[in-house]
Structure formats: structure tokens, C-alpha cells
Amino acid sequence: MTAALTALAIVLIQAQEVKVPLRFDFYYSYEKVVEALKALNTAYPEMTKLDQVGKSEEGRIIWALTINNPKTGEPFSKPGVYVDGNIHGNEIQASEVCLYLANRLLTNYGKLKEITEVVDRNVYYIIPVVNVDGRAHFFDDANNPSSNRGLRISVDDDRDGLYDEDGPDDVDGDGNITTMRIRDTLGRLRTDPSDKRLMIAIKPGEKGEWTRLGQEGIDNDGDGVVNEDGEGYVDGNRNWGYNWQPPYVQRGAGNYPFEGSGIKAIAEWMLVRPNIIMVFAFHNNGGMYLRGPSFKAAGELPQGDISVYDYLGKNIEKIVPGYEYLISWKDLYSTYGDFTDFTNNLVGSYSFVGELFQVETETFDGTMMRKQEERSMFGESSDAERQRLLFNDNVVQGGQFVEWKAYKHPLYGDIEVGGWTKMSSRLPHPFMLQDLVHRNASAVIFTAQYTPKVVMDVFEVKKIDSDLWRVRVRLVNEGVMPSVTHASMKNKLYPPDILSLTGSGAKVVSGGVLKDPYMELVDYKEYRPEVQMCQVPGSGKTEYQFLVSGKGSIELRFESAKAGKISKTVALK
Amino acid sequence: MRITQFSATRGIVLLAAALLAFPWSASAIEKYSDPAGVNKRIEQLRQSSPSLVKVHKMAVTPGGREMLMIEIGKAGTAVPAVMVTANMTGTTPVATEAALSLASRIASDASLPVSHTWYIIPMGNPDAYARFFMKPLWSDPGNATPFNDDTDDQTDEDGYNDLNNDGLITQMRVKAHDGTWVPVEDEPRLMRRADAAKGEKGIYKLYSEGTDDDGDGQYNEDAPGGTNVNINFPHLFKSFGKRSGLYPGSAPESEALLKFAFAHPEIAMVFSFGTTNFLLAPPQGGRKGSLDTENIRIPREIGTALGVDVSRTYTMDEIMEMVQPMLPPGMTADESMIAGFLGLGAVVNPLPEDISFYNEISSDYKEYLKKKGVTQERFDPAQPEDGSFELWSYYQLGLPVFTMDMWGLPKPKEEKKESDGITTESLEKMSSEEFLALGEEKIASFLKESGAPAQYNAKMVMGIVSSGQMKPAQMAAMMKQMPAPKKDEKKGDPKETALLAYSDKHLEGKGFVPWTAYKHPTLGDVEIGGIAPFAENTPPASVVDSLLDLHLPYLLGLVKRLPKLAIAETKMTDKGGGVYQLEAWVTNEGFLPFPTAMGKRNKVPAPAIMTIEGDGIEILSGKKRTPVNDMGGMKSARYLWLVRSPKKGTVTIRLESKQAGIDSEKITIGG
Numbered sequence A: 001m002t003a004a005l006t007a008l009a010i011v012l013i014q015a016q017e018v019k020v021p022l023r024f025d026f027y028y029s030y031e032k033v034v035e036a037l038k039a040l041n042t043a044y045p046e047m048t049k050l051d052q053v054g055k056s057e058e059g060r061i062i063w064a065l066t067i068n069n070p071k072t073g074e075p076f077s078k079p080g081v082y083v084d085g086n087i088h089g090n091e092i093q094a095s096e097v098c099l100y101l102a103n104r105l106l107t108n109y110g111k112l113k114e115i116t117e118v119v120d121r122n123v124y125y126i127i128p129v130v131n132v133d134g135r136a137h138f139f140d141d142a143n144n145p146s147s148n149r150g151l152r153i154s155v156d157d158d159r160d161g162l163y164d165e166d167g168p169d170d171v172d173g174d175g176n177i178t179t180m181r182i183r184d185t186l187g188r189l190r191t192d193p194s195d196k197r198l199m200i201a202i203k204p205g206e207k208g209e210w211t212r213l214g215q216e217g218i219d220n221d222g223d224g225v226v227n228e229d230g231e232g233y234v235d236g237n238r239n240w241g242y243n244w245q246p247p248y249v250q251r252g253a254g255n256y257p258f259e260g261s262g263i264k265a266i267a268e269w270m271l272v273r274p275n276i277i278m279v280f281a282f283h284n285n286g287g288m289y290l291r292g293p294s295f296k297a298a299g300e301l302p303q304g305d306i307s308v309y310d311y312l313g314k315n316i317e318k319i320v321p322g323y324e325y326l327i328s329w330k331d332l333y334s335t336y337g338d339f340t341d342f343t344n345n346l347v348g349s350y351s352f353v354g355e356l357f358q359v360e361t362e363t364f365d366g367t368m369m370r371k372q373e374e375r376s377m378f379g380e381s382s383d384a385e386r387q388r389l390l391f392n393d394n395v396v397q398g399g400q401f402v403e404w405k406a407y408k409h410p411l412y413g414d415i416e417v418g419g420w421t422k423m424s425s426r427l428p429h430p431f432m433l434q435d436l437v438h439r440n441a442s443a444v445i446f447t448a449q450y451t452p453k454v455v456m457d458v459f460e461v462k463k464i465d466s467d468l469w470r471v472r473v474r475l476v477n478e479g480v481m482p483s484v485t486h487a488s489m490k491n492k493l494y495p496p497d498i499l500s501l502t503g504s505g506a507k508v509v510s511g512g513v514l515k516d517p518y519m520e521l522v523d524y525k526e527y528r529p530e531v532q533m534c535q536v537p538g539s540g541k542t543e544y545q546f547l548v549s550g551k552g553s554i555e556l557r558f559e560s561a562k563a564g565k566i567s568k569t570v571a572l573k
Numbered sequence B: 001m002r003i004t005q006f007s008a009t010r011g012i013v014l015l016a017a018a019l020l021a022f023p024w025s026a027s028a029i030e031k032y033s034d035p036a037g038v039n040k041r042i043e044q045l046r047q048s049s050p051s052l053v054k055v056h057k058m059a060v061t062p063g064g065r066e067m068l069m070i071e072i073g074k075a076g077t078a079v080p081a082v083m084v085t086a087n088m089t090g091t092t093p094v095a096t097e098a099a100l101s102l103a104s105r106i107a108s109d110a111s112l113p114v115s116h117t118w119y120i121i122p123m124g125n126p127d128a129y130a131r132f133f134m135k136p137l138w139s140d141p142g143n144a145t146p147f148n149d150d151t152d153d154q155t156d157e158d159g160y161n162d163l164n165n166d167g168l169i170t171q172m173r174v175k176a177h178d179g180t181w182v183p184v185e186d187e188p189r190l191m192r193r194a195d196a197a198k199g200e201k202g203i204y205k206l207y208s209e210g211t212d213d214d215g216d217g218q219y220n221e222d223a224p225g226g227t228n229v230n231i232n233f234p235h236l237f238k239s240f241g242k243r244s245g246l247y248p249g250s251a252p253e254s255e256a257l258l259k260f261a262f263a264h265p266e267i268a269m270v271f272s273f274g275t276t277n278f279l280l281a282p283p284q285g286g287r288k289g290s291l292d293t294e295n296i297r298i299p300r301e302i303g304t305a306l307g308v309d310v311s312r313t314y315t316m317d318e319i320m321e322m323v324q325p326m327l328p329p330g331m332t333a334d335e336s337m338i339a340g341f342l343g344l345g346a347v348v349n350p351l352p353e354d355i356s357f358y359n360e361i362s363s364d365y366k367e368y369l370k371k372k373g374v375t376q377e378r379f380d381p382a383q384p385e386d387g388s389f390e391l392w393s394y395y396q397l398g399l400p401v402f403t404m405d406m407w408g409l410p411k412p413k414e415e416k417k418e419s420d421g422i423t424t425e426s427l428e429k430m431s432s433e434e435f436l437a438l439g440e441e442k443i444a445s446f447l448k449e450s451g452a453p454a455q456y457n458a459k460m461v462m463g464i465v466s467s468g469q470m471k472p473a474q475m476a477a478m479m480k481q482m483p484a485p486k487k488d489e490k491k492g493d494p495k496e497t498a499l500l501a502y503s504d505k506h507l508e509g510k511g512f513v514p515w516t517a518y519k520h521p522t523l524g525d526v527e528i529g530g531i532a533p534f535a536e537n538t539p540p541a542s543v544v545d546s547l548l549d550l551h552l553p554y555l556l557g558l559v560k561r562l563p564k565l566a567i568a569e570t571k572m573t574d575k576g577g578g579v580y581q582l583e584a585w586v587t588n589e590g591f592l593p594f595p596t597a598m599g600k601r602n603k604v605p606a607p608a609i610m611t612i613e614g615d616g617i618e619i620l621s622g623k624k625r626t627p628v629n630d631m632g633g634m635k636s637a638r639y640l641w642l643v644r645s646p647k648k649g650t651v652t653i654r655l656e657s658k659q660a661g662i663d664s665e666k667i668t669i670g671g
Helices: A004-010 A029-044 A091-107 A113-121 A132-140 A259-272 A303-319 A329-331 A339-347 A384-395 A431-448 A485-491 B013-018 B024-033 B035-048 B094-105 B126-135 B252-263 B300-306 B314-324 B335-341 B350-370 B389-395 B422-427 B431-439 B438-448 B458-466 B472-481 B494-506 B541-561 B596-602
Strands: A048-055 A061-069 A080-085 A123-127 A180-184 A189-193 A199-201 A210-215 A276-284 A290-291 A323-328 A352-358 A400-407 A415-420 A454-465 A468-477 A497-502 A506-516 A520-522 A531-536 A540-550 A553-560 A564-571 B055-058 B066-072 B081-086 B118-121 B171-175 B181-183 B191-193 B204-208 B267-273 B401-404 B512-520 B522-530 B565-576 B580-587 B609-612 B618-621 B624-630 B637-646 B650-659 B661-669
Touching: A004 B609, A029 A048, A029 A061, A029 A091, A029 A132, A048 A259, A048 B055, A061 A091, A061 A259, A061 B618, A080 A091, A080 A431, A080 A531, A091 A113, A091 A123, A091 A431, A123 A210, A123 A323, A189 A210, A259 A339, A259 B081, A276 A339, A276 A431, A290 A303, A290 A329, A303 A323, A303 A352, A323 A329, A323 B300, A339 A352, A339 B300, A400 A506, A454 A553, A454 A564, A468 A497, A468 A553, A497 A506, A497 A540, A497 B472, A506 A531, A531 A540, A553 B350, B024 B541, B035 B055, B035 B066, B035 B126, B035 B204, B055 B252, B066 B252, B066 B472, B081 B094, B081 B252, B094 B126, B094 B252, B094 B267, B094 B541, B126 B512, B171 B512, B171 B541, B181 B204, B267 B389, B267 B541, B300 B314, B314 B335, B335 B472, B335 B596, B350 B541, B350 B596, B389 B401, B389 B596, B401 B541, B431 B458, B431 B472, B438 B458, B494 B522, B580 B609, B580 B661, B609 B637
Parallel strands: A080 A123, A080 A276, A276 A352, A290 A323, B081 B118, B081 B267, B267 B401
Antiparallel strands: A048 A061, A061 A123, A180 A210, A180 A415, A189 A199, A290 A352, A400 A415, A454 A468, A468 A540, A497 A531, A497 A553, A506 A520, A506 A540, A553 A564, B055 B066, B066 B118, B171 B204, B171 B522, B181 B191, B512 B522, B565 B580, B580 B637, B609 B624, B609 B650, B618 B637, B650 B661
């Protein structure tokens, strides 16, 4: 067992040399992620820029890689696709998806037509590790698959005036926080006859064998309770400034929005990049792509936005088989102050949360365990666990489960310690990582083809009178996403796009939306007709008509926060 | 709520009139200090008491002004603290004066800086406050963050214009086909809405004074002004609201306060000087959406997991009982955990236990005003705004919060009513017999004036009072919950009427600019005039001292109401065999609970901790560190330990609370 663990540790942690193209058969530590970003930046100095976004509570740097082809324009002239991961410290494969995406885009630019096109079309903002402290501690410390999720902000969970003084302890020193159990004939569990490593609930009349004592640990502060005040807990994904609610409403919220220094830094970094129209935030697990809203009271999104999400979400379901496209509050539960509500509402973007990995894919018989029964709130079904142990034994040759072994506990006496390791359960085995990162990065690449792309067509300049011209302009959006999200329009988050007509010898007499070119129906704007505020719908067009008096040439300019700028000069003739 | 301090000291009114004080002109500058002047006075205070006063820079505003904090005290974070903020909207000059005056009163007091540390922020919104000293004068709570109000292609491009050059931004009235306003019959200077349902046609349209600078057909729709610091806090924050900011804490001023408050758990009470007044108008319930802890519906998914019937409702206690067995050992179900688990959302009404201390202090304050000879009625203070600093301090810090507006517009004396001076206040104190003795006629006219529904006629009310079903005090409480009686619409807004009367009488009419004709570039013939900015909430500079002399001592006295935890008595019982029972009575000597009920719910106030220490003792029962999380005002509780000590020794029991003080006792055991 020890040998297997050591072997695994070598594979997982003492990762190979980092060089481009990046490899994806191991997990990158925080330091290795930074190395990988620097390697990409060094390999593609023209196409990439590496920024320090801010620092975490423990002073680690949050890095962002910007991918932009300067030959097709500067970043703000293009839609921004933002991708991040690992806001929960334990959800580490999210960062590999980010790195894979960057690596994929850069190493295949100019080679694959589809990749070349999406690189030229957009700018990519990639923050592989949001919770940098969490990732570092997940790798370095003893953990279980779900621990080290939060930010490094202390909370006095047991309200005894001391902070984080009694968390779990790796009593057997194997680098994992597993489970403690004690022999107890009055216990409610017995050994599973089909696999002695598992325990099952006793039926009425059966005799018990075990009582589960909880996570590995001792009573560090001598208050008679074990593991009652562990590290944290402030959840980075409950600390954003849109519809934030305090900790008594939702655990992990933090004392106030943006208490997390890294969270605040990322928010500020995004807010000065108003071109961001698409956001992916990767988490684990369950195999889901979630869209907002995140809480019921928000009501449904505008129908125009739902159509965009539905188109993208239903295609992503095909790109990543088994994953489901779902609505956050409705299909899971309500959350407050989470990242994608911030980006939807205050950045004005479309946003998906990608919940990576389905543990059901780790089976011995090769078929994915279909979402068996209901997923219970209080532990998983044993059928699934038996399959996973067979997978552990026969497919990956161990390393995912620590066999029960005796331990002399200072409080409980003779007990046993064992269970799933930290690299199990929520993370694919490295041999399956390549598939996971590729498919999910492909979901991003697929989506990136549908960012707004507006072209302008001055399709008519007609002389009406000696000094009067009729100018008709068409704005066509070749993307699926509108140039301004419908939610942003509804919330009046920022000024919509501007279509303006200027000319030194020309005066706009009137102008407005051309509702029907045949009937000549125009919705004329009474004031300042030379400036029209607009939104170009996804896969659609919007047309304007101007009556211009004067002569010479005129300039028509379209300016959009998300869809770039276009300028056309035409002569009045 | 009907009392005013205005005629507090006889002569204030006369004095005001005599000095012709005009708060928004030159004489105001002599009294009210501009932001730089405020900071200079803060520095002067520090220099005059360097051992007591420290000054901290809290934030630099978007307009480049410094928001300073005065720390006064001898013991720093070792004693409970009071946080005082003022002028968070930047539109209440008297609030800044009050905070500065409070600071100098504390610095010159022998005891106040010893028992408590004071954190005073006299100017919570320096950018907005700076407008009070600029010409033209207008009132806007936004700081200097650029904000594109009309989401067009320009920012802050269409502000007000002082067209008549009087230094004030007032209103414009324009005759228009689609006008909705008409002059008030008896007072043509004031305007009221025409009632089309009664066959009235509007004559005028009203605009704020200015031109359409950007030519978009709207007037003054994008004036400079970004975030109102006062409503940039996270309780009931209004997303996309006017001046509310992008997110709670998005303004550097409010962010600094969020950080400061959580970094200072010794803060035990909050004062805020601005537009509201919790002493006259204590916080009230009634907002929709608050949790009814007696009737909780369990969501289906959770109900299934718990195995309970979701078609009925449960009490909080029942749910706690259901959940407790499912929790890991050592974890105790409490209200806050259940509320979070069931997704019950934020508390939006003050909790009943807290309303009762607010009401008690409020009636004490009203008594105080009476004793000081304040008899004149004033208009009710403003209600706290959603997202405001004061709401946040109560709901999210869990602290007792007292707010004060220092001044309110006096209500004009009304002609004697047929009800002969019966008010809800006098009703409160009446016995049933006294009430019935008023007679049917007086009771009927009182009911009518109070706007009681028609079915509550005098006969019926007298019936229920004489049968003992209801006491006059209960009736008064009911009437306070009723909407205010419908005012006579033809008379216009009573507050404006009062302001006009006040201006005519005490300000030589300068609180109101008479309508005068003006040729507007786009609107044509208009009239410019109306109520002067700040007239409604800013007392003449000359009366400020006497107002502060009245209110600040009362506020300072509230410090004595803070919870104070102490070990009242200890006892040792020898149980034999080297085993001793130790006992300590902990008492809250203060009036206010530790913590407030809201603090109990949100678990933000740090718990008081009892520790027990002694050489060679072994605790057999009880904890080494015992949290004291709930100690009502004037209440006591007993704590027990069983210890074993083979030899004679001393045990120290220590009680420590950041907010409610420190105490310790020694007990000799053994031997």
C-alpha cells in the first residue's frame, strides 16, 4: 500500500518538467501552474501576456494569461472570453482545463482552421487558479477530497474565542484525511460482506459492528469535541458583490462582499475589461454546465438570453457526454454572492459554471454507472462504491483507497483509520485527465465561435433632394450572442452600443431604427439623431436610416464594449 | 414622535430670527465647516489632547478628499468601543457638526475616554458634503465617482444650471399641455398634483433648474454624483438603484467602514448622525419577507431527506429537534443554522426582543425632551433607506444602533380640534374610565381625525373598552400601526407648507425662492423658484449649539446602557475525595442585552468566554472555555464546574468579552 501511495505521489506531485506543449497526465501544483503559464508566455511572446491580478491572503500571486493575436486587433477591439478555475481549493482539475485550453489554442494556431478562427476572433483571459492558497494547501497538506475548499480567512466555527484551533489531523501520517471508525456492537454499521473495506447500514434485528467517528483527528483544543473548528471557512464562490448574503443566511459568505483579497482583485481586474462577454468558471464535480440565476428570487433571465444559453448548453452536452446543462438554483440549490451572478449582472456576460468529472465513470465494467437512485444527501450508495473499489483495484492498481488499519487514538482508544484518499472521488485518475480537459476545453472553444461579431453595411446612399440624402445602415451580428446581453439592457448596466454619423459638411436631419424598409417605417429619434444607442441581436441584424443634409463624405461609426468598433466612410453622391 | 426639540430652550426661535441666520449662505460657512475645514478641526482636536486623541485616515474619496476617523480613548481595543458615523449622505451638515462636537465633549470628559474607546467619523461622505459649500448649491448624496446616469455616450454631461444666478438650484415650472401640477389654492407658491379623477386638469410641468446641456430632450438627467455612501452597505442593498453603487462596499468610503467594523470586535454600539432618528422613531417591523419562526414550511427536497410531512408547517423549535440527531457529535442545532439550512433568507424586521429595548429607550428619550421643556411638534424623521449604514450595523453587525437627525422641521400649530387635544400619546396613558368619560362626541371626532376605518365608530369602540376587551393603551398601539389619516389634498404637501411658514417666519423667506419669470432657451417662458436646497433638513447655524447641547448629552448617556458582564458571586463546595464543585454567577449589569437578539441570530458579536484555570486541577465536568452567548439586560446565569484537585490551590475564573468587559475571581480549593 505504502509503495503504491509513494508511486502515486511521484506521478501526481513530482510532476515532470514543464514545457510547451504542456502535458496532461499529471496534476500541476500551484508552482507548476505558474511555471506552465510562464512557459506558454515565453513560447508565445506575441500572442500572450502574463498579468499579476492580485495576491491571496497568504501572499500568493494570482496569475492571468491573456491570449490575443495582435494582428487581428488589440484586446479591447474583440469580445473577451474569460475562463477560470479552482476557486474552490480542492477542485484542482479545473486549472488543468484552463491550462489545456491555453495550450490548445496556442499550439494549434495556424494549424487547425477552427482554432485559428476562434483565436483571431476573440481575446482570452485565463486565470487557471483563483484560490491559490487552497490549491497550494491541497497539494501540500493532508486533505480529503473535499477539504481546503475555502479562502484562508479564519472563522471561529465553535465560537469559543479561538480561531481554527481544532481541525482534522492526519493521525496516520499518510497525507490523507480519511475516516475513523470504532468497533461497536451497538453501532449502526456492519462490514459489507461483498467488500470488507466498505460498511453498510444494519437492518432491524442485525447486530452492529462499527460506529463512524468522523474525519481523522484529535481534540486539539481539549474542549471535548473533535475537529469542530477547522481551517476557514469563507467560500470564495459566495463572496462576490451581487446579491451577497451574510453568513447567517449562507455559510461561508465572508463578513462582507469581496472580503477575500484575491476575489476582490479578480473583480477589479474584470471590471476594467468591459469586453468580457463569455465566462466559464470550472469546478468539480458532477458533470454539469450550470447557468444562472443562482437564486430563486432573481426570477428567470430575459428570454433572449435564455435562447443563447440553450443553444450553447445543449451543444455542450454533446461535446461532453454525460454532462447536463442545468439551471443553478432550480436544479441544484440557491446560492448568494456567487461568481457567475456577479459576471452575469455586473460584468454583463454570459456565464457557465462547469462542474467537472463524474465519479460514475470510474467503473470496472466499462459502463458508466447511470445516476443510480436519487443522490442521497447523507452519503453515497454502496453499489457505486463497490464499483469504484473494483476500479481502484483493477483499473488503476490502487492508490484511491487507504485500507483500514489500527490506530491508538488519545481520546477513543483502539480505533481504525481508512477510506478514500484526497486524490480520489472528485478528481479523475490522471490517465482519464486528458479526456476530461480536452472535452471541457472544447466546450469553451465551441462557445467562442459564437461571440458577437458585428459587420456594418451602408447599403443605401440615396439622393432625395438637392441637399438631402437618405443613408441606410445595416448592422449584422454573425455570432449567436447579442452585442449586449439582454440582462445588461434590462438592468441598464452600461451604455449600450453606439451608432453615430458624422461629417464635416453634413448635418443629420433625422435618424432612427428602420423598422420596415419596404413600408419606410422609421422610428425616428427626436433628439440627437446623429447618435443612436443600439443592441445588435444574436444571429440577426438591426437597420438604421438617417436623413442627412450637406455634402462631402460622412463617417458611420459603431462602438461596442463587447463587439469592437467599426468605422465606414462613404461619400454623399 | 410628535415632539420637537426646536423650542428646546426658550428663545432659540427668536434668536434664529434675530440673527437672520441663513444656513446655505455666507453665515453658514462661519458655522459649518467645509471638508478641508472639518479635517483641520479634527487635527486641532488631536493637538489639544494628544494623549487621548488619535486620527486615522480611513479612505481617500474618489474626489481626492480624506475621510478621517477620530479615535479617543486611553485603553484602545482593550475596552468596549462606540463607533460614530455622521453625514453618510453628505447632505446633512448638522450631523458633521454633531460628531465634531461629540468628539470634543468626550475628549474633555474625565470618564468617557477611560471606560470606552470612541471611533468617530464626522464626515462619512466628504465628496457629497463638499457640494454644500459650492455654488450653485444643490443637494446630492453621490460621491465624486463618475456615473453615467442616463447610460448614453457621455458621463456627467447634463447637470443643473443656475439660470437665475441666485446661487441656488431650485425648480422650474412651465405651462404645458401635459402638465400634471397646479398651484395650491391658499398658497400659490406651492404646487400640488392635479387630480384628473376629480375633473382637474394639470397646468404646469416641473423641472429642476437647468438646461438640456447635451441636447437629448431631458433636463439635468446626468448630474455629477456617483455613489451615495450611506446606501452602499450590504443589508437590503439595491442593485442598479439610484446612487446605490455597483455593489455593497464599491465606494472606498463604505469599504473602509466594512473592513474597520469587522477588524474591531470591541465595537459594542453604533451611533449614526444623519437623516434618521431611532430615538424618536424606533425601528419597526412590518416589512414583508421576514421569517415567521412559528410557521415554517420545509422545502420538499429537504422534507424528504428528513422524512417529514411537508404539507404542514413547523416551529423553529420543532425543526431544531428534528435536525439535532442528524448532526455530527458536538454540533448543536440553533436558529441560525436552521435558517441557513432551510434557505430562509435574511432577517428584514427588527427582532421582537430588540424592538422592546428600542421602544423603552425611545420613551425615556421623549421623557427627557419633556423635562427639557421641548414641547413643539416636529415632522417625523426619515425612515432608514435600504442598503443603509444604520440598517447594516443592526442586521449584520448585530449591534444596538442609535441614529439622530438633530433637527426636524417644526409642525405649524393646528387650530384647536373638536377632539380637544386627544392624541394617540395621551390615549396611551388613559385608564378605561378616563377614556369613557370623554364622551361619545369627542371620541367620534378623535376617531375621524385619526383616520380610523368607518366600522370603528365611537359607540362600538366605547363598547369594547367598557367591556374590558381592550384598554386605551392597546387602542393607541393599534392606531400607531394605521396609515396616516388622509391629508386634505387641496392643501398640498404639509411638509412644504410648514417649510414655507418656517421660512417666512424665521428665515426672512429665504428658505423659498419666489417664482420669477425666465426665458428658457428650449422651454420658452418658465418660472424659476421653489424650496431652497438644504432648507428642509439644515437648521440655521445659530441654533446648532443649543441643539447639540440638548441631544448629545442624552446620546452620551446611552453608553451607561451598554451590557456589562461581571462575575457576581463564586462558590466552592467540597464534594469529598478531592472533588470540588465550583459555581459562578455571571450577571449583565447593563440594560442592553449581550448581544442583541439580532446579534444572537447572526453570530457576529464575539462571544464572551469564561475560562477556568488552576495548577494541577482536572476538569471533570464543564469546559475549560465556556462561551457566554446570550445574557439579557439585568439578567444573571449560573455556571458550574466539577473539578478534582489533589492539593490545595487557587482556581481563577475569568470572564472576558470584547464588547461587555472583563472580570475575574479567584477561588481557593482543597487543603
